[in-house]
Amino acid sequence: MHEMSITQGIIDLCLEHAGGRRVRSVDVEIGELSSVVPESIEFCFEACCRDTALEGATLTIVRVPGTGQCHECGRETVLTELYGSCCHCGSSRVAIMTGEELRVREIEVDD
Ligand SMILES: [Zn+2]
Incomplete structure:
Protein backbone atom coordinates (compact mmCIF):
# COMPACT_ATOMS: atom_id res chain seq x y z
CA MET A 1 0.00 0.00 0.00
CA HIS A 2 1.31 3.37 -1.11
CA GLU A 3 0.26 5.37 1.96
CA MET A 4 1.59 2.72 4.30
CA SER A 5 5.12 2.98 2.94
CA ILE A 6 4.96 6.79 2.96
CA THR A 7 3.81 6.76 6.57
CA GLN A 8 6.58 4.32 7.47
CA GLY A 9 9.07 6.70 5.86
CA ILE A 10 7.77 9.59 7.93
CA ILE A 11 8.01 7.53 11.10
CA ASP A 12 11.54 6.31 10.33
CA LEU A 13 12.61 9.92 9.84
CA CYS A 14 11.06 10.92 13.18
CA LEU A 15 12.68 8.03 15.04
CA GLU A 16 16.04 8.94 13.61
CA HIS A 17 15.59 12.59 14.55
CA LEU A 33 -1.45 18.25 -5.97
CA SER A 34 0.18 15.14 -4.57
CA SER A 35 -1.72 11.90 -4.90
CA VAL A 36 -1.38 11.25 -1.19
CA VAL A 37 -4.63 11.04 0.74
CA PRO A 38 -4.18 12.70 4.16
CA GLU A 39 -6.86 10.57 5.78
CA SER A 40 -4.97 7.43 4.79
CA ILE A 41 -1.76 8.80 6.28
CA GLU A 42 -3.59 9.53 9.52
CA PHE A 43 -5.02 6.06 9.53
CA CYS A 44 -1.67 4.37 8.88
CA PHE A 45 0.16 6.63 11.31
CA GLU A 46 -1.63 5.32 14.32
CA ALA A 47 -1.04 1.71 13.34
CA CYS A 48 2.62 2.24 12.42
CA CYS A 49 3.41 4.13 15.63
CA ARG A 50 2.42 1.33 17.92
CA ASP A 51 5.30 0.09 20.09
CA THR A 52 7.66 2.82 18.89
CA ALA A 53 8.82 6.12 20.44
CA LEU A 54 6.03 7.72 18.45
CA GLU A 55 3.23 5.90 20.14
CA GLY A 56 0.57 8.44 21.17
CA ALA A 57 2.19 11.26 19.18
CA THR A 58 -0.08 13.85 17.58
CA LEU A 59 0.03 14.00 13.81
CA THR A 60 -0.80 17.33 12.23
CA ILE A 61 -1.21 17.41 8.49
CA VAL A 62 -0.71 20.75 6.81
CA ARG A 63 -2.15 21.04 3.31
CA VAL A 64 -0.10 23.09 0.86
CA PRO A 65 -2.16 24.64 -1.95
CA GLY A 66 -1.05 24.19 -5.53
CA THR A 67 0.50 27.13 -7.37
CA GLY A 68 2.30 27.36 -10.67
CA GLN A 69 4.06 29.76 -13.01
CA CYS A 70 2.59 30.09 -16.46
CA HIS A 71 5.04 29.81 -19.37
CA GLU A 72 2.64 31.63 -21.67
CA CYS A 73 1.73 34.80 -19.77
CA GLY A 74 4.36 34.54 -17.05
CA ARG A 75 1.92 35.01 -14.21
CA GLU A 76 1.39 32.96 -11.11
CA THR A 77 -1.69 30.80 -11.06
CA VAL A 78 -3.58 28.66 -8.61
CA LEU A 79 -3.57 24.98 -9.48
CA THR A 80 -6.27 22.65 -8.28
CA GLU A 81 -5.05 19.64 -10.23
CA LEU A 82 -1.64 18.34 -11.26
CA TYR A 83 -1.99 19.22 -14.94
CA GLY A 84 -4.20 22.24 -14.44
CA SER A 85 -4.19 25.26 -16.70
CA CYS A 86 -3.39 28.91 -16.08
CA CYS A 87 -6.30 30.81 -14.54
CA HIS A 88 -5.31 33.98 -16.44
CA CYS A 89 -4.79 32.83 -20.02
CA GLY A 90 -5.92 29.19 -20.01
CA SER A 91 -2.57 27.81 -21.12
CA SER A 92 -1.63 24.35 -19.94
CA ARG A 93 2.07 25.18 -20.02
CA VAL A 94 2.31 25.76 -16.31
CA ALA A 95 5.32 24.89 -14.16
CA ILE A 96 4.32 23.64 -10.74
CA MET A 97 5.80 25.68 -7.89
CA THR A 98 4.02 24.33 -4.83
CA GLY A 99 1.53 21.60 -4.09
CA GLU A 100 3.65 18.48 -4.58
CA GLU A 101 5.13 18.57 -1.08
CA LEU A 102 5.37 15.58 1.12
CA ARG A 103 7.69 16.33 3.97
CA VAL A 104 8.05 16.46 7.70
CA ARG A 105 7.99 20.09 8.74
CA GLU A 106 8.40 19.81 12.47
CA ILE A 107 9.00 17.18 15.11
CA GLU A 108 8.51 17.82 18.79
CA VAL A 109 10.33 15.52 21.18
CA ASP A 110 10.49 15.20 24.95
CA ASP A 111 13.54 16.82 26.56
ZN1 LIG B 1 -1.09 32.13 -18.30
Missing part, protein backbone atom coordinates in the same frame (compact mmCIF):
# COMPACT_ATOMS: atom_id res chain seq x y z
CA ALA A 18 14.35 11.79 18.05
CA GLY A 19 17.32 9.54 18.79
CA GLY A 20 15.48 7.44 21.35
CA ARG A 21 13.50 10.28 22.90
CA ARG A 22 9.74 10.20 22.95
CA VAL A 23 8.10 12.02 20.07
CA ARG A 24 5.19 14.23 21.10
CA SER A 25 3.99 15.61 17.82
CA VAL A 26 4.77 15.58 14.12
CA ASP A 27 3.77 18.15 11.50
CA VAL A 28 3.67 16.86 7.95
CA GLU A 29 3.15 18.96 4.85
CA ILE A 30 1.14 17.38 2.07
CA GLY A 31 0.64 19.28 -1.14
CA GLU A 32 -2.83 19.38 -2.62
Whole structure:
Protein backbone atom coordinates (compact mmCIF):
# COMPACT_ATOMS: atom_id res chain seq x y z
CA MET A 1 0.00 0.00 0.00
CA HIS A 2 1.31 3.37 -1.11
CA GLU A 3 0.26 5.37 1.96
CA MET A 4 1.59 2.72 4.30
CA SER A 5 5.12 2.98 2.94
CA ILE A 6 4.96 6.79 2.96
CA THR A 7 3.81 6.76 6.57
CA GLN A 8 6.58 4.32 7.47
CA GLY A 9 9.07 6.70 5.86
CA ILE A 10 7.77 9.59 7.93
CA ILE A 11 8.01 7.53 11.10
CA ASP A 12 11.54 6.31 10.33
CA LEU A 13 12.61 9.92 9.84
CA CYS A 14 11.06 10.92 13.18
CA LEU A 15 12.68 8.03 15.04
CA GLU A 16 16.04 8.94 13.61
CA HIS A 17 15.59 12.59 14.55
CA ALA A 18 14.35 11.79 18.05
CA GLY A 19 17.32 9.54 18.79
CA GLY A 20 15.48 7.44 21.35
CA ARG A 21 13.50 10.28 22.90
CA ARG A 22 9.74 10.20 22.95
CA VAL A 23 8.10 12.02 20.07
CA ARG A 24 5.19 14.23 21.10
CA SER A 25 3.99 15.61 17.82
CA VAL A 26 4.77 15.58 14.12
CA ASP A 27 3.77 18.15 11.50
CA VAL A 28 3.67 16.86 7.95
CA GLU A 29 3.15 18.96 4.85
CA ILE A 30 1.14 17.38 2.07
CA GLY A 31 0.64 19.28 -1.14
CA GLU A 32 -2.83 19.38 -2.62
CA LEU A 33 -1.45 18.25 -5.97
CA SER A 34 0.18 15.14 -4.57
CA SER A 35 -1.72 11.90 -4.90
CA VAL A 36 -1.38 11.25 -1.19
CA VAL A 37 -4.63 11.04 0.74
CA PRO A 38 -4.18 12.70 4.16
CA GLU A 39 -6.86 10.57 5.78
CA SER A 40 -4.97 7.43 4.79
CA ILE A 41 -1.76 8.80 6.28
CA GLU A 42 -3.59 9.53 9.52
CA PHE A 43 -5.02 6.06 9.53
CA CYS A 44 -1.67 4.37 8.88
CA PHE A 45 0.16 6.63 11.31
CA GLU A 46 -1.63 5.32 14.32
CA ALA A 47 -1.04 1.71 13.34
CA CYS A 48 2.62 2.24 12.42
CA CYS A 49 3.41 4.13 15.63
CA ARG A 50 2.42 1.33 17.92
CA ASP A 51 5.30 0.09 20.09
CA THR A 52 7.66 2.82 18.89
CA ALA A 53 8.82 6.12 20.44
CA LEU A 54 6.03 7.72 18.45
CA GLU A 55 3.23 5.90 20.14
CA GLY A 56 0.57 8.44 21.17
CA ALA A 57 2.19 11.26 19.18
CA THR A 58 -0.08 13.85 17.58
CA LEU A 59 0.03 14.00 13.81
CA THR A 60 -0.80 17.33 12.23
CA ILE A 61 -1.21 17.41 8.49
CA VAL A 62 -0.71 20.75 6.81
CA ARG A 63 -2.15 21.04 3.31
CA VAL A 64 -0.10 23.09 0.86
CA PRO A 65 -2.16 24.64 -1.95
CA GLY A 66 -1.05 24.19 -5.53
CA THR A 67 0.50 27.13 -7.37
CA GLY A 68 2.30 27.36 -10.67
CA GLN A 69 4.06 29.76 -13.01
CA CYS A 70 2.59 30.09 -16.46
CA HIS A 71 5.04 29.81 -19.37
CA GLU A 72 2.64 31.63 -21.67
CA CYS A 73 1.73 34.80 -19.77
CA GLY A 74 4.36 34.54 -17.05
CA ARG A 75 1.92 35.01 -14.21
CA GLU A 76 1.39 32.96 -11.11
CA THR A 77 -1.69 30.80 -11.06
CA VAL A 78 -3.58 28.66 -8.61
CA LEU A 79 -3.57 24.98 -9.48
CA THR A 80 -6.27 22.65 -8.28
CA GLU A 81 -5.05 19.64 -10.23
CA LEU A 82 -1.64 18.34 -11.26
CA TYR A 83 -1.99 19.22 -14.94
CA GLY A 84 -4.20 22.24 -14.44
CA SER A 85 -4.19 25.26 -16.70
CA CYS A 86 -3.39 28.91 -16.08
CA CYS A 87 -6.30 30.81 -14.54
CA HIS A 88 -5.31 33.98 -16.44
CA CYS A 89 -4.79 32.83 -20.02
CA GLY A 90 -5.92 29.19 -20.01
CA SER A 91 -2.57 27.81 -21.12
CA SER A 92 -1.63 24.35 -19.94
CA ARG A 93 2.07 25.18 -20.02
CA VAL A 94 2.31 25.76 -16.31
CA ALA A 95 5.32 24.89 -14.16
CA ILE A 96 4.32 23.64 -10.74
CA MET A 97 5.80 25.68 -7.89
CA THR A 98 4.02 24.33 -4.83
CA GLY A 99 1.53 21.60 -4.09
CA GLU A 100 3.65 18.48 -4.58
CA GLU A 101 5.13 18.57 -1.08
CA LEU A 102 5.37 15.58 1.12
CA ARG A 103 7.69 16.33 3.97
CA VAL A 104 8.05 16.46 7.70
CA ARG A 105 7.99 20.09 8.74
CA GLU A 106 8.40 19.81 12.47
CA ILE A 107 9.00 17.18 15.11
CA GLU A 108 8.51 17.82 18.79
CA VAL A 109 10.33 15.52 21.18
CA ASP A 110 10.49 15.20 24.95
CA ASP A 111 13.54 16.82 26.56
ZN1 LIG B 1 -1.09 32.13 -18.30
